Amino acid sequence: MPTKPSKQLETFANPETGRDYTIQIEIPEFTCLCPKTGQPDFASLHIDYVPDQLCIELKSLKLYIWSYRDEGAFHEAVTNRIRDDLVAAIAPRYLRLTADFNVRGGIYTRVVADHQQDGWTPANPVPLPGVDPAD
Secondary structure, X not given: OOOXXXXXXXXXXXXXXXXXXXXXXXXXXXXXXXOOOOOEEEEEEEEEEEOOOEXXXXXXXXXXHHOOOOOEXXXXXXXXXXXXXXXXXXXXXXXXXXXXXXXEOOEEEEEEEEEEOOOOOOOOOOOOOOXXXXX
């Protein structure tokens, strides 16, 4: 197979370093293993970030996410590790990773991990009629 999972996150230069803008990425097919049972855990990952100098390259992100498929990890640990790796790779002004894990034993788990660059203040959002700013 020419493409393999990888822990290497690639980046590229932010084309608009002079402004704040948000990049939203949804990964609906995240998989890791339960460290207790070895059974697969499935989640949708939602990444929202305001880049500074670098942006994440999406193919490398796909291969990075794929690398967790055969690893055992608690939901909290894997979410924070992914957040830390993304912050280390791109040093964003702001990043939020939300991991929505599928139901297991009647329990849904959502883990949210944030990062905010020292000294960065977000712009005030402009409310738009009929649009929920939390979406």
